[in-house]
Amino acid sequence: MTDSLLNAKVLIVDDEILSRQIVAKTLNSIGIENISSVTNGLEALEVIKSQTHNIIICDLNMPEMDGIEFLRHLAITDYSGDIILISSQDKRMIESVGNLASAHSLNVLGTLRKPILAKNLKEMLSIKNSPNRKATTNAVDVITPVELKNGIENQELVNFYQPKINVATKKIIGVESLVRWKKNDGTVISPDKFIPVAEKFDLIDDLTKYIMKLAIKDCLGWNISGQDFSLSVNVSTLNLKALDFPSYVNSLIQEFNFETKNLVLEVTETQLMEDTLTPLEILTRLRLKGIKLSIDDFGTGYSSMEQLKSIPFTEMKIDRAFVNGASKNEAAHAILEASVSLAKSLEMSIVAEGVETKEDWNLIEKMSIDIVQGYYIAKPMPAHEFKEWMDCWNAK
Ligand code: C2E
Numbered sequence: 099m100t101d102s103l104l105n106a107k108v109l110i111v112d113d114e115i116l117s118r119q120i121v122a123k124t125l126n127s128i129g130i131e132n133i134s135s136v137t138n139g140l141e142a143l144e145v146i147k148s149q150t151h152n153i154i155i156c157d158l159n160m161p162e163m164d165g166i167e168f169l170r171h172l173a174i175t176d177y178s179g180d181i182i183l184i185s186s187q188d189k190r191m192i193e194s195v196g197n198l199a200s201a202h203s204l205n206v207l208g209t210l211r212k213p214i215l216a217k218n219l220k221e222m223l224s225i226k227n228s229p230n231r232k233a234t235t236n237a238v239d240v241i242t243p244v245e246l247k248n249g250i251e252n253q254e255l256v257n258f259y260q261p262k263i264n265v266a267t268k269k270i271i272g273v274e275s276l277v278r279w280k281k282n283d284g285t286v287i288s289p290d291k292f293i294p295v296a297e298k299f300d301l302i303d304d305l306t307k308y309i310m311k312l313a314i315k316d317c318l319g320w321n322i323s324g325q326d327f328s329l330s331v332n333v334s335t336l337n338l339k340a341l342d343f344p345s346y347v348n349s350l351i352q353e354f355n356f357e358t359k360n361l362v363l364e365v366t367e368t369q370l371m372e373d374t375l376t377p378l379e380i381l382t383r384l385r386l387k388g389i390k391l392s393i394d395d396f397g398t399g400y401s402s403m404e405q406l407k408s409i410p411f412t413e414m415k416i417d418r419a420f421v422n423g424a425s426k427n428e429a430a431h432a433i434l435e436a437s438v439s440l441a442k443s444l445e446m447s448i449v450a451e452g453v454e455t456k457e458d459w460n461l462i463e464k465m466s467i468d469i470v471q472g473y474y475i476a477k478p479m480p481a482h483e484f485k486e487w488m489d490c491w492n493a494k
């Protein structure tokens with residue numbers, strides 16, 4: 099065990115004495131001595147006001163304030179340590195609560211089912227010090243619409259590109275463009291931070307038009323003439339409110355002489371649309387022109403069955419929540435299987451995103467999924483690197 103783990107301050111939140119004792123003993127056995135415990139969420143919130151902890155080990159079923167409510171309150175304190183969830187609930191229930199906590203931007207190390215085995219707890223604590231672990235910050239930089247507007251106008255937005263691979267042939271069949279904001283001071287801001295701002299403050303049309311043009315230019319720069327190589331661009335549902343959107347896309351295709359069938363628009367519904375008729379009309383018109391349509395993040399949010407029924411999608415992109423680690427997660431596995439069969443019967447091609455490991459790849463291959471995208475193949479990269487990467491991959 100490393101020093102930082104030995105010096106960890108742990109808070110156990112559990113109403114069962116026996117369970118608290120077992121956890122404390124396990125921690126002792128790996129050299130962690132600084133442990134306090136309380137019996138419910140309310141007490142825990144009191145304690146963390148006056149003492150700092152690095153790890154909270156929390157039960158779900160507790161009187162006064164249960165674990166789920168506790169996590170919600172914890173999310174609005176400035177607690178930045180780790181959390182391990184334990185419960186005698188079934189595995190799926192504990193996993194759901196784990197997802198909920200992560201959605202609150204809490205750092206969940208993992209979830210354990212009672213009775214706690216020392217081996218499992220140790221394994222989980224060892225993740226804490228793994229060098230591969232992503233540093234998470236709770237601090238969200240506030241981006242103002244004026245800043246973003248200037249950023250777009252000053253052409254500070256760039257696209258990164260991530261390859262899509264045919265599972266059977268291992269050939270590169272296309273690329274997805276993923277926008278980044280490269281500020282003049284060198285900081286790079288990820289789309290999750292500024293796309294919502296663009297959507298909220300009416301900047302999303304300008305943003306999408308700009309990055310779509312850039313993507314087409316970059317793609318033509320790779321000189322992949324004569325090949326079936328698709329370019330996927332993300333489109334916000336708010337773009338589908340503007341009736342002139344199809345003509346803009348069309349004008350780009352004409353201007354750059356881009357092959358219509360090689361353009362894919364990935365649509366994620368991030369917010370429920372009140373007017374569903376206009377997006378439907380726009381998407382149908384785009385499809386009529388030969389542009390391909392992909393339903394992004396399938397299985398999450400509003401990307402739903404209802405849309406599959408009414409919109410002529412050509413591709414289903416299964417969200418990485420059901421792909422990464424699916425070989426070990428029964429629910430994810432089942433949803434993946436059902437999505438594949440749905441896509442096949444609707445004659446849509448299927449892309450599994452978030453393939454990170456060999457196990458993910460093997461499962462996808464076994465399920466006869468056509469296309470894969472994920473860190474296992476490559477991370478998104480700048481346009482010039484993508485060309486080099488492609489040459490390298492093709493040479494293999
Ligand atoms: P998305 O469209 O679902 O894109 C996939 C995201 O997953 C990308 O994050 C990509 O870098 C990441 N990813 C790819 N493979 C893996 C993997 O194996 N493991 C993990 N953990 N992640 C992987 P990114 O680039 O940060 O984009 C986040 C989201 O921002 C996108 O999700 C998309 O919804 C939105 N976005 C990105 N570019 C644009 C854009 O140009 N326009 C719009 N409207 N939205 C965009």
Ligand code: CA
Binds near residue numbers: 274394
């Ligand atoms: Ca996408």
Ligand code: CA
Binds near residue numbers: 394395417418451
């Ligand atoms: Ca996704």
